[in-house]
């Protein structure tokens with residue numbers, strides 16, 4: 112049995128920042144893996160949990176962190192020292208998560224990653240890359256020569272969706288919320304400000320929309336999709352409510368389809384392995400901002416305000 116203590120960020124009240132506490136090492140059951148965490152994602156889903164605004168919420172006190180990377184300390188499945196990423200099976204939602212120096216995850220939530228992989232990349236690429244890939248290839252199902260509008264095009268999911276759509280041979284128009292983000296839209300895409308979204312700025316109606324921001328941007332972007340086109344909805348960083356004029360919606364005839372990593376993650380694991388290799392080699396670009404555990408509040412603020420460029424990760428060392 113592994114004993115000792117380690118630090119964890121503990122959420123005691125929704126809406127208040129977690130506190131750093133030293134606690135006994137978490138104990139694992141037979142179908143669980145104990146890991147020493149090297150890096151953990153600070154993601155929008157984690158912010159929803161901190162705020163108490165999500166369909167699955169933990170009882171408090173609770174350690175947040177829905178995605179992490181670390182080395183195996185004890186497991187019946189994985190040899191000690193294996194570098195792994197963990198997400199799913201309730202991690203950081205219905206059971207303590209990865210914002211800690213040690214964490215326990217269900218064995219089915221543990222996926223080995225190649226030795227030497229950057230832990231900050233391993234902890235935060237999967238949801239972004241998996242959802243971008245599913246939106247481009249499964250839901251919007253882009254074909255060569257089609258035109259696609261991608262919102263949040265300088266964000267983590269959006270910048271990967273732009274790169275994958277370009278690689279599929281699509282013409283890409285990337286939408287950003289603020290001027291400063293234009294420079295972060297991947298090369299090869301045309302950048303447009305969300306405030307300027309119009310037929311004049313975009314040209315002919317697009318074949319598909321991949322939306323990562325929701326809010327007031329989504330209805331404006333939907334109007335620019337051709338009848339019979341497709342719209343894939345991944346996220347809502349600019350707002351989680353949508354008001355639709357149903358007469359206009361029927362007239363436009365554009366299906367709005369959700370992309371959920373909660374239901375797609377298992378099927379996307381092999382694709383995830385490939386995308387991890389491509390990001391690690393620089394073939395695909397995913398910027399990552401890194402903060403130490405004691406700088407969580409800065410990390411949260413960067414993500415919440417949309418100031419962060421790409422993914423936000425917390426490193427434990």
Ligand SMILES: NC(=O)c1ccc[n+]([C@@H]2O[C@H](COP(=O)([O-])OP(=O)(O)OC[C@H]3O[C@@H](n4cnc5c(N)ncnc54)[C@H](OP(=O)(O)O)[C@@H]3O)[C@@H](O)[C@H]2O)c1
Nearest residue numbers: 155242263266267268287288346347348349370371372417
């Ligand atoms: N469906 C799934 O399974 C799944 C998987 C992964 C992520 N997601 C969701 O996808 C969304 C994007 O994730 P991400 O990792 O790409 O986030 P991100 O890197 O923070 O990018 C989101 C972009 O949204 C814009 N934004 C943020 N806050 C805003 C605000 N208050 N007002 C206007 N614009 C704002 C920012 O770009 P601008 O400055 O250009 O506006 C930001 O670059 C999130 O809602 C996340 O929860 C869903």
